Structure formats: structure tokens, C-alpha cells
Amino acid sequence: MNPLLLLLFIPILTMVGIVMVTDLKWVRVISAIGMSAQLLFSFLLLYWFYQERGAGNTDPMLFVSSTMWYESFNIQWKFGIDGISMAMILLTSVVTFAGIFVSWQVDNLQKEFFISLILLATGVYGFFISIDLFTMFLFYEVAVIPMYLLIGIWGTGPKEYSAMKLTLMLMGGSALLLVGMLGIYFNSAPAGGKLTFDLLEIKRVGIPLSAQLFFFPFTFIGFGVLGALFPFHTWSPDGHASAPTAVSMLHAGVLMKLGGYGAFRVAMYLMPEAAHELAWIFIILTSISVVYGAFGAIWQKDLKYINAYSSVSHCGLVLFALLMMNETATTGAILQMISHGLMTALFFALIGMIYGRTHTRMIHEMGGLMKVIPFLSVLYVIAGLASLGLPGLSGFVAEMTIFVGAFQHSDTFHRIATILAISSIVITAVYILRVVGTLLLGPLKNDHYLQLQDATWFEKVGGVTLVLAIAAIGMAPLWLSNLIREPLMAILQTLTN
Amino acid sequence: MNWDTLYILRQEILLTVLILIQLIGDLSEDEKRSRIIHVTLSSFLLFTLVGFLPGEPASLFGGMYVSDDLRTLLKNILSISTLIILLQSSSWLQQPSNQTKIGAFYLSLFSTLMGMYFMIAAGNFLMLYLGLELATLPLTLLAAFDKQLRRSAEAGVKLLMSSAVSSAILLFGLSLIYGVYGTFYFTELSVLNDSSYLSILALIFFISGLAFKLSLVPFHLWTADVYEGAPLSVTSYFSVVSKGAALFTLMLVLFRVFALQHATWTLALYILAISTMTVGNLFALRQKNMKRFLAFSSITQAGFMMLGFMNVGSLGMTTLVYFMLIYALSNLAIFGVLSMVSNATGKESMDDFNGFYKTNPGLSLIMLVSLFSLAGIPPVAGFFGKFFLFTAAASSGMYILVLIAVLNATISLYYYLLVVKAMFINTNDTPIPTLHTTSYEKAAFVLCLMGIAGIGFMSSLYDYIQGLM
Numbered sequence: 001m002n003p004l005l006l007l008l009f010i011p012i013l014t015m016v017g018i019v020m021v022t023d024l025k026w027v028r029v030i031s032a033i034g035m036s037a038q039l040l041f042s043f044l045l046l047y048w049f050y051q052e053r054g055a056g057n058t059d060p061m062l063f064v065s066s067t068m069w070y071e072s073f074n075i076q077w078k079f080g081i082d083g084i085s086m087a088m089i090l091l092t093s094v095v096t097f098a099g100i101f102v103s104w105q106v107d108n109l110q111k112e113f114f115i116s117l118i119l120l121a122t123g124v125y126g127f128f129i130s131i132d133l134f135t136m137f138l139f140y141e142v143a144v145i146p147m148y149l150l151i152g153i154w155g156t157g158p159k160e161y162s163a164m165k166l167t168l169m170l171m172g173g174s175a176l177l178l179v180g181m182l183g184i185y186f187n188s189a190p191a192g193g194k195l196t197f198d199l200l201e202i203k204r205v206g207i208p209l210s211a212q213l214f215f216f217p218f219t220f221i222g223f224g225v226l227g228a229l230f231p232f233h234t235w236s237p238d239g240h241a242s243a244p245t246a247v248s249m250l251h252a253g254v255l256m257k258l259g260g261y262g263a264f265r266v267a268m269y270l271m272p273e274a275a276h277e278l279a280w281i282f283i284i285l286t287s288i289s290v291v292y293g294a295f296g297a298i299w300q301k302d303l304k305y306i307n308a309y310s311s312v313s314h315c316g317l318v319l320f321a322l323l324m325m326n327e328t329a330t331t332g333a334i335l336q337m338i339s340h341g342l343m344t345a346l347f348f349a350l351i352g353m354i355y356g357r358t359h360t361r362m363i364h365e366m367g368g369l370m371k372v373i374p375f376l377s378v379l380y381v382i383a384g385l386a387s388l389g390l391p392g393l394s395g396f397v398a399e400m401t402i403f404v405g406a407f408q409h410s411d412t413f414h415r416i417a418t419i420l421a422i423s424s425i426v427i428t429a430v431y432i433l434r435v436v437g438t439l440l441l442g443p444l445k446n447d448h449y450l451q452l453q454d455a456t457w458f459e460k461v462g463g464v465t466l467v468l469a470i471a472a473i474g475m476a477p478l479w480l481s482n483l484i485r486e487p488l489m490a491i492l493q494t495l496t497n
Numbered sequence: 498m499n500w501d502t503l504y505i506l507r508q509e510i511l512l513t514v515l516i517l518i519q520l521i522g523d524l525s526e527d528e529k530r531s532r533i534i535h536v537t538l539s540s541f542l543l544f545t546l547v548g549f550l551p552g553e554p555a556s557l558f559g560g561m562y563v564s565d566d567l568r569t570l571l572k573n574i575l576s577i578s579t580l581i582i583l584l585q586s587s588s589w590l591q592q593p594s595n596q597t598k599i600g601a602f603y604l605s606l607f608s609t610l611m612g613m614y615f616m617i618a619a620g621n622f623l624m625l626y627l628g629l630e631l632a633t634l635p636l637t638l639l640a641a642f643d644k645q646l647r648r649s650a651e652a653g654v655k656l657l658m659s660s661a662v663s664s665a666i667l668l669f670g671l672s673l674i675y676g677v678y679g680t681f682y683f684t685e686l687s688v689l690n691d692s693s694y695l696s697i698l699a700l701i702f703f704i705s706g707l708a709f710k711l712s713l714v715p716f717h718l719w720t721a722d723v724y725e726g727a728p729l730s731v732t733s734y735f736s737v738v739s740k741g742a743a744l745f746t747l748m749l750v751l752f753r754v755f756a757l758q759h760a761t762w763t764l765a766l767y768i769l770a771i772s773t774m775t776v777g778n779l780f781a782l783r784q785k786n787m788k789r790f791l792a793f794s795s796i797t798q799a800g801f802m803m804l805g806f807m808n809v810g811s812l813g814m815t816t817l818v819y820f821m822l823i824y825a826l827s828n829l830a831i832f833g834v835l836s837m838v839s840n841a842t843g844k845e846s847m848d849d850f851n852g853f854y855k856t857n858p859g860l861s862l863i864m865l866v867s868l869f870s871l872a873g874i875p876p877v878a879g880f881f882g883k884f885f886l887f888t889a890a891a892s893s894g895m896y897i898l899v900l901i902a903v904l905n906a907t908i909s910l911y912y913y914l915l916v917v918k919a920m921f922i923n924t925n926d927t928p929i930p931t932l933h934t935t936s937y938e939k940a941a942f943v944l945c946l947m948g949i950a951g952i953g954f955m956s957s958l959y960d961y962i963q964g965l966m
Contacts, residue, residue: 070956072812072963073888134884138875145874148914152922160922164914171910175903178884182891182899214896 002065003045004079004129007089010038011122015115024110028100031114035093035100035121042093049086060490061131061200074196078132082487084334085128087480088261091338092128094469095253095345096121099246101462102349105356106154106244113154116146117246124254133181133197133266137174140262143255144170144226147239147247155242166239169232173225177262180219184270187211202270203494209273216274219267220282227259227319228312229282230289237296240308245352248304252311253345257337260318264333264491268322272495279323280413286323287417289316294427303351303361303439306431307344310387313424314340320421321402324414325495327488329405332398334484339386339394339473346383346466350376353459354439357452363435368444375455377440379463384432386470389425394473399425401481505555505564508572509614511544516607523600530599531591537603538583538937545580548573556620560682563620567965571617571745571818577944578737578825579610584941585833586730589840602642605635606734613742617749622671622681625746629667629710632742633660639734640727652726659709659719667706673699683754690757697761703750704765710743711799713769714776721780724792729839732788733832736795737825744802744821751806752814759809766806767898773800774905781912787835787845790912791828794871797909798824801886804902808889811966816889818962820882823952827870827879830945834860837932844929847916852925857932861920863942870949872913873906881953 014034018027052062061080069075081089099117106113123143130136144167151163181197188195188202196202207215225232236256240248268275293313300306314336321333353376354369355361370377386393389400406418444450455463473480503510518540522533554565583606590599612631619625637660641653675681677696678689705716712720724732751762777796784790802824805817837860839845854861870879883906891899934942952958 071960072815073885075956138880141875141880145869148917149921152918160918164911164918167914168907168911172904172907175900175907178887178903179891179896179900182888183896185888186891186894 002063002079003048004063004065004081006041007038007045007125007129008122010034010041011118011125014038015118015122018111018115018118027111027114028104031100031118034118035097039093039097042090045081046086046090049081049083060487064131066131066198073134074194074198075134076132076198077135078198079129080131081129083483083485084261084265084487087334087338087484088128088257089125091257091341092121092124092254094465095249095341098345098349098462098465099249101458101465102249102352103244103246104456104458109153113150113244116150117250120146120150120247120250120255124250124258127258128261131199133184133199133202136199136262136266137177137181140177140258141171141174143258144174147243147251147255150247151239151243154244154247156244157242158238159242162238162242166235169235170226173222173232175222176218176225177222180215180222180267183211183215183218184266187215199266199270207271212271212274213277216267216271216278219271220263220275220278223259223262223267224282224285224319225259227256227263228289228293228315229259229319230285230292230312230316233289233293233312233316236312237305237308240311240348241302241304245348245355248307248348248352249345252308252348253341256311256315257318257341260315260322260333260337263319264322264330268325268495269491275323275325275495279325283320283323283414283417286316286320287420289313290320290421290424291427294424294431297431298427298434300431301362301364303354303363303435304348306363306435307347307351310428310431311340311344313428314344314387317399317402317421317424320417321405324402324406324409325492326405326408327492328408329402330488330492331481331484332401332403332405334488335394335401335473335477335480336398338480339398339470342466342469342473343383343386343395346379346463346470347387349459349462349466350380350383353455353463354380358446358449363438366439366445366449367442368440369449369452370440371444372449372452373454375460376463379467380440381436382467382470384436386474388429388432392471392474394470394477397474397477501555502557505552505557506562507550508544508548508576509611511547512607512611512614515540515544516604516611519600519604519607527597530596533599533603534587534590538587541576541580541583545573545576548576560620560684561624562615562618563683564618565965568617568749570962570965571749572614574818574822574825575610575613575617575738575741575745578741578829579606579734581826581829581833581941581944582730582734582738584937584944585733585829585836587937588935589728589730589836592840598642602639605638608635609633609639609734610738613738616742616746619746620683622674622683625750626664626668626671629746630664632739633664633710636660636735636739639731640723642728642731646726648722648726649728650726652723655719655726656723663706663709663716666702666709670699670702670704670706673702683750686754687756692758696758700755700758700761701765704747704762704769707743707747708769711740711747711802712796713799713803714773714796717773717777717796720796721789721792724795725786725788729788729832729836729845732791733829733836736791736832737828740795740799741821741825744799744817748806748814748817752809756809763807763809763893766803767895770800770803770806770898771901773797773803774902775800778905778908778912781909784912785847787847787850787916790847790916791831791835794909794912795828797905798871800905801883801902804886804890804898807893807895807898809893811963812892813889814966815959815963816882816885819952819959820886823870823878823882823948826945826948826952827867827877830863830867830942830949831871833938833941833945834864837934837938838929841932842929847919849929850916850919851923852928853920856928856930860932860934863946864920865917866946866949868913868916872910874910876953878949878952881959885959 064080066078126139148167296309615628637657643649781793870877873883
């Protein structure tokens with residue numbers, strides 16, 4: 001059996017286990033065991049991956065298996081991973097693991113909460129291991145739809161509005177994607193022969209240029225909606241702000257990466273000529289995302305909104321770097337996906353924990369938290385520093401690589417876009433330091449805060465896992481960039497020719 | 498007339514027997530009437546199973562009646578749907594006010610089913626028309642079943658009027674067809690091609706006549722009122738079985754008889770598809786009554802179905818049948834929950850479903866899955882049905898139509914989620930009490946859920962349908 005299938009079976013078994021038990025304690029324990037197993041298995045998979053590569057297997061995808069599903073449409077259950085998807089799987093496992101521990105104290109309908117959360121994760125895993133476009137799309141929607149219930153039931157603030165807005169916008173994105181996908185499918189055999197949804201097969205044959213030009217925007221924007229591409233990002237601030245903690249973590253940390261990954265793996269990989277032709281439009285849009293997101297974050301007073309806008313900015317940077325289409329920049333893009341995934345998950349986790357204690361997310365209502373909850377505050381500072389790109393943490397590695405890569409283009413258009421994007425670093429520093437200053441330092445604004453308890457054990461587990469991962473990438477980025485180099489080069493080769 | 502003929506006509510004959518049983522049942526005393534429910538249900542189950550017996554393609558009565566595997570499958574889809582409706586309606590029929598009318602209910606229901614069988618089995622337009630009338634007139638009786646209620650009586654009259662008009666239009670189309678081609682036999686018509694204006698006009702009249710039954714916009718105006726006025730079991734019969742029969746008839750005639758004129762009818766249905774999806778959606782957005790809501794949702798779904806007609810080949814037909822099957826099961830599951838709620842409390846408004854999950858988690862989950870199936874969310878069957886329909890349209894290069902359809906599907910998700918929101922998110926001081934599910938209702942839900950959860954993963958079913966084309 002293909003080991004990748006375990007990535008789907010472990011969460012499914014966990015969900016079945018949760019359905020079986022009635023006791024709240026067991027619901028938590030089973031979720032924690034399931035997701036820990038998933039995390040361990042992801043590392044095991046990484047080990048196997050290296051072993052396979054070490055043994056001289058140079059196929060673009062490893063652990064490939066395919067089973068015919070719908071014969072007449074040539075739809076297959078085809079799974080396989082390369083270095084990029086491996087990195088994404090690791091990210092998903094880490095964030096989901098932390099997410100389970102952070103949501104230890106969900107207060108109502110716990111069973112349903114954990115099932116929806118794990119269902120979301122299952123969709124994400126399925127997406128990353130799919131080689132067949134159809135199953136990829138299927139898992140994409142499986143990952144998106146639980147968001148409605150997760151935000152609508154367990155969210156805060158204008159949760160119903162946000163949940164509906166988020167779901168409809170993402171589903172609207174997938175509507176565009178569907179058109180793009182069908183276009184790819186019906187142009188996958190221009191010289192006659194069998195139509196296919198198989199990514200590798202489509203790539204081998206190639207799509208005619210006229211079709212590429214028509215369907216590239218559909219596909220890229222379809223994924224771009226999830227990657228918070230301006231002007232389709234408006235679901236993101238509201239959605240993140242209203243979502244419960246673990247959902248914000250998974251959504252900003254992992255789900256938004258589906259957008260970048262899909263835009264690269266499907267839109268740009270399959271339609272390279274169109275990507276070259278049309279890149280300029282999307283470079284303009286992503287530059288706006290980067291700067292606009294950063295400015296948006298400055299004006300916000302709610303911690304979650306600040307972080308949501310900063311996610312728009314950082315995810316815009318991912319798409320921006322991918323469109324630069326050279327080795328350095330795209331390496332940076334993948335690093336940024338991982339780095340932002342971990343960092344923003346940590347941010348949202350901490351915001352959730354602080355909100356759980358102070359019952360407010362308005363920064364001007366809080367202050368001096370460093371004195372009462374030092375553990376959480378230190379974690380917050382670490383997350384902030386990673387976000388503004390301090391050397392030694394993951395953000396620096398990613399952003400530095402992106403901008404070095406972007407500057408390799410010497411024409412005026414790319415230069416201007418790059419300089420605009422770089423300016424976001426300064427703006428990021430402004431809002432991060434401002435928050436750290438008011439929130440954590442300074443005088444204590446409320447006497448009640450003296451009674452606050454510092455992190456509980458499960459919060460520590462969740463937070464520390466993420467910090468370790470951030471530091472690991474920051475200190476030793478080489479293993480990660482080596483992991484993603486080979487598949488990147490293979491994709492870039494087709495993009496630059 | 499020999500044994501072979503009887504075997505080919507087995508479904509129609511058994512249905513006649515079922516109708517006769519009702520007449521005999523009506524002779525019994527009033528208090529014992531409800532026993533007939535169990536007899537009818539078990540014999541209908543038998544009747545449904547008999548439909549699955551293998552058969553050879555055959556043509557009877559000089560080509561008037563045609564039978565082949567595809568037509569048998571279409572009939573079976575209708576009979577399974579009817580079986581589910583019968584299971585769901587059993588507790589409603591047992592209510593004291595309905596006990597004296599049990600025989601009438603079954604009698605009219607089976608008569609319409611018989612008419613639909615003849616529509617599907619027709620090999621000649623006259624036969625088709627007879628079947629259509631047999632299917633329509635008893636339906637008006639069913640719509641006016643609660644005749645003491647004003648809106649039910651109104652529904653019956655409305656349906657009668659609009660059916661009469663649509664029949665007239667259809668008949669006019671048929672007479673033009675005869676005028677152009679000189680024959681009513683499908684086999685003879687299928688090889689004739691004529692591109693005169695008169696033949697186009699004939700086709701348009703024919704399509705319009707059936708569009709009434711399918712409630713395509715702009716022929717939909719009767720739908721919401723009739724759906725709202727009729728009792729719930731009848732409404733679900735309208736939205737699933739009656740619509741299915743009309744769709745299958747339209748499909749068989751267009752693909753098998755007028756395949757050569759496909760340029761004409763694809764264009765007509767292209768326009769109808771866009772108007773139906775869009776208008777149905779816009780009206781569904783604001784509905785508060787669940788029956789009206791489902792009426793407009795079913796109009797929208799009929800618009801989606803038109804996408805299957807864009808591929809003039811086995812792909813188009815397969816996706817249509819496949820989608821109809823999934824649509825039937827999803828819709829029936831929703832109607833099942835609605836009729837349970839309506840029987841117990843008389844509530845039919847969307848707001849009444851607030852907090853439904855707290856008191857009836859199982860039923861809410863059934864609703865959730867079925868609504869997602871209608872909205873086309875994976876991994877439930879509706880996703881596959883819709884995806885393949887869109888594929889059929891895209892295979893003819895109609896990407897603009899596909900784009901309009903997927904955007905409409907997104908809009909439709911909004912109002913399906915409104916129901917989900919009511920059940921799972923909204924709170925309610927006086928929620929619907931916990932409902933008791935009878936074993937008949939359980940059986941109906943099991944049938945529906947098995948289909949909704951399983952059909953998408955069973956590619957063999959799709960291959961089987963395709964093999965029949």
C-alpha cells in the first residue's frame with residue numbers, strides 16, 4: 001500500500017474514534033493521539049523520502065501510486081510527493097498538532113469541533129499529495145467547507161457574516177478554478193489521444209498557447225483568492241478575526257498556502273508560456289497586496305485584524321516571489337510559505353490565549369502583559385521578531401531570499417515592484433514593534449490582569465512546538481532549501497525556457 | 498399476446514395490480530383503512546425489485562411501446578424515488594384526517610407513475626402525449642389533496658390550468674412535427690432532417706411544452722405556489738419524480754429522435770439554462786418558507802441539468818441520468834426531514850429550524866449532507882453529479898456557460914448555507930422538539946444516505962449508465 005494513504009487514513013480514523021466516544025476527555029485525548037501520530041508519521045515519511053532519494057531514485061515524484069477511478073473521464077486516484085509537497089505536509093502536521101493543543105478548552109460542541117478541524121486537515125493533506133487535478137480539486141473543497149461551520153459555530157464577533165463571506169469568496173474562487181481545470185482537461189491532448197487530469201501527463205504533452213492564455217487567469221486567480229491576492233483578499237481579515245483560535249491558525253498557517261502551492265503547481269507549471277505573458281498583471285496585483293496588507297495592519301486596533309492584514313501582506317509576498325520565476329526568488333517563496341505558516345499560527349495561537357485571559361483583543365485596552373504572563377509574552381515577541389524578519393528566525397531567511405531573487409531582474413518594471421515590496425519590511429517593523437510596545441511593555445492598564453495565569457501545559461506544548469520549528473528553519477535553512485531545490489529546478493526549467 | 502409480452506410489460510402490469518388493490522382496500526371499514534399502507538408498501542417494494550430483472554430490448558404494439566435497458570433504468574430511478582416517498586408519507590397518511598383518503602392518494606400516485614412510464618417507454622409521439630396526460634391529471638388531484646385548505650385547492654387549480662396550457666403548446670408542437678415530417682414514429686423521425694423554419698418552430702413548441710413540466714424559466718410561474726400549497730409528500734413527488742420523468746422524456750426525444758437537429762435545440766436550451774439558473778437563484782435567495790425555498794432551488798437545479806444537453810452524445814445523456822439520480826436522493830432526504838417536522842409541529846418556515854441541531858442532531862446531519870449534495874460540495878455525491886454536468890458542457894467548448902453555471906452554484910451555496918446556519922448556528926427559545934423516527938422513515942433515510950454518500954465513489958455506477966447509452 002502507498003504510505004501516503006496513511007496521511008489520509010490517520011485523520012479519518014481519528015475522526016471515527018471521536019465519533020465513537022462520548023466523554024469530553026477522550027475526545028481531546030483521541031484527537032491529540034491522532035495528530036501526534038500524524039506528526040510522527042510525517043517525519044517518518046521525510047526519513048523515507050531521504051532514503052529513497054539516497055538510493056538514487058531521481059523520479060520527479062516519489063511514492064507514486066495510481067488507481068483508475070472514473071475510467072471514462074480518465075480520473076485516477078494518483079498520489080505522490082516531491083520535496084515541495086513534503087515540506088508542506090510537515091508544515092500541516094506541525095500546525096495541526098499545535099492547533100489541537102491550543103483548542104484544548106473549546107467550550108461547546110467539542111466533538112463536532114474536533115471532527116470539523118480534523119476534516120479540514122484531511123482535505124489539506126489530500127490536496128498536497130494529489131497528482132490528479134480532479135482529486136486535488138475535490139480535497140481543496142473538502143478543506144474549505146468545514147470553515148463555514150468552524151467559524152459560524154465557534155467563532156466570535158460578527159461570526160455569521162464572516163463565515164458566509166469567507167465561504168462564498170473561497171467557493172467563488174474555486175468556481176473560477178473549476179473553469180480553468182476543465183479548460184486544462186479538454187486541452188490536455190491537443191494531438192488527439194486520451195484527455196487526462198494527471199498533472200505529470202499534462203505537463204509532458206503541453207497545452208496549446210491559445211488555451212493557456214485563456215485559462216491561466218482563471219486558474220491563477222482561482223488559487224489566488226485563497227492566497228489573498230488583491231483585490232480578492234477581503235474575506236481574509238474578517239474570516240481570521242472571527243474564527244476560533246485553532247481555525248485561524250490552520251487557515252492562515254496552512255489553508256492559505258494551498259493558494260500559493262496551487263498557483264505554482266497547477267497554473268504556472270502547466271501553463272508556463274501564459275505565466276510569462278501575463279505575469280506583469282499579477283506582479284502589480286501582488287505588489288499591491290504586499291504593501292496594502294502591511295498598511296492595513298498599521299491602522300488596526302484589534303490584534304487579530306493586525307495579524308490578518310499582515311497575513312495578506314506575507315501571502316502576497318509568496319505569490320509575488322513565485323511570479324519572479326527564478327531559482328532564488330521561488331526558493332524564497334516556498335520558504336516564506338513555511339515560515340509564514342508557522343509564524344502566523346503561533347501569532348494566532350498566542351492571540352487566542354491572551355484573549356482567553358483578558359477577554360479583549362483591543363491593543364489599547366491592554367498593557368504590561370510581560371509582567372504577568374511572561375511565558376506567553378516572550379513567545380509573542382519571538383513571533384513578532386520572526387515576522388519582521390530578524391536574522392536567526394525563519395522570516396529573515398525567507399524574505400531575504402525573496403528580495404535577492406527579485407533583484408536579479410534588472411528591468412525597471414521588476415525593480416519598481418521589488419522596491420515597493422521591500423518597503424513592506426519597514427512597515428511590518430512599525431506595526432509589530434508598536435504592538436509589542438503597547439501590549440507587552442509599559443504599565444499594567446488593568447488591575448484584574450494581576451490575577452492572570454501564565455500558560456498551561458497544553459498551551460506550552462502548542463506554542464513551543466511552533467517556536468522550535470521557526471527557530472529550526474531560521475538557524476538551519478539549508479536542509480529545507482535542499483529538500484525543495486530539485487522539484488523547484490524541474491518546474492523552473494520549463495518556466496524559463 | 499404471449500408470455501414474452503407480459504414479461505416486457507411486467508412493471509406496467511404490476512402497477513395496474515397495485516391500483517386495483519387500492520380499489521379493493523377502499524371497500525374496507527374506515528378504522529381498518531390504514532392497514533392498506535403496509536400492504537401497499539410491501540407490494541410496491543416487490544414491484545420496485547421486479548424492475549431490476551434483466552430484459553431484452555423489445556418493441557410492442559407496432560412500435561408504440563419500446564423497452565430497452567436504458568428505459569428500464571430510468572423507470573427504476575422513478576420507482577425507487579416513489580418508494581422513498583411512500584415510505585416517508587406513511588406516518589402522514591396515518592393521521593386521522595387523512596385515513597379515509599389513503600386509497601385516493603395511492604390511486605392517483607400510481608396512475609401518474611403509470612403515465613410517466615408510458616412517457617419514457619413511448620416510441621411514438623401520440624403515446625408520449627397520452628402518457629403525459631395520464632401523468633398530469635391525477636397530479637392535480639394530489640396537489641389539491643388537502644382540499645379543505647384554501648392554498649391546496651388553489652394549487653390544484655393552478656396546476657390544472659398551467660398543465661392545460663402546456664399540453665396545448667406541446668400538442669401544437671406535435672402537430673407541426675407531423676406537418677413537417679409526416680410521421681409520429683421515433684424510429685422514422687430519427688433519420689429525417691429538416692432545417693425549415695417550421696421544423697424549428699415545432700421543436701421550440703415541443704420543448705416549451707415540456708419546459709412547463711421541468712419548470713424552466715420563463716415557464717416556472719406555477720411552481721412555487723403549487724409546491725407551497727400541496728402536502729409535503731406530494732411536493733416531493735413533484736420536485737423529484739414528476740421532474741425526473743419530464744427530464745428523461747425530453748432527453749430521450751432530443752437525443753434519440755432529434756439528434757440531427759441538435760444545433761437548434763442546444764441553442765434554445767443554452768438560453769433556457771442561463772435564465773433558469775439565474776432567476777431560480779435570485780428568487781431562492783429571499784424565501785422564508787422551506788417549501789417555496791425548495792421550489793426555487795429545484796428550478797435552479799433544473800437549470801443546471803440543461804448543461805447536460807450541451808453535449809450531444811453519450812457523455813451528455815450519462816451525466817443527465819447520473820445527476821438526476823443524485824438530485825432525486827438528495828432532495829428526497831431533505832423532504833423527508835421537512836415532512837417529519839411538518840407532521841409533528843406543522844412548522845414549515847426556515848426560522849423554525851433555528852436550533853434544530855440541539856434537539857435533533859441526527860436529522861440535522863441528514864439535512865446538512867443532503868444540502869451539501871445539492872450545493873455540489875465534495876465528498877458527497879452532488880459534487881460528482883454537478884462536476885460531470887459541467888464537464889459535458891465544457892466538452893462542447895461552452896466555457897462561458899460553465900462559468901455562469903459555477904458562479905450560480907456559488908450563489909446557490911449561499912441559501913443552502915442559510916438553512917445550515919439556521920440549524921447549527923442560530924438559537925431558538927422554542928426549538929422543534931425531538932422527533933420520533935418510524936422504521937419506515939429510517940428505511941427511507943438509509944436509502945437516500947447510501948446513495949448520497951456512496952454514489953460518488955462508485956465509478957462503476959457511472960460506467961454502468963454509460964454502457965446503456
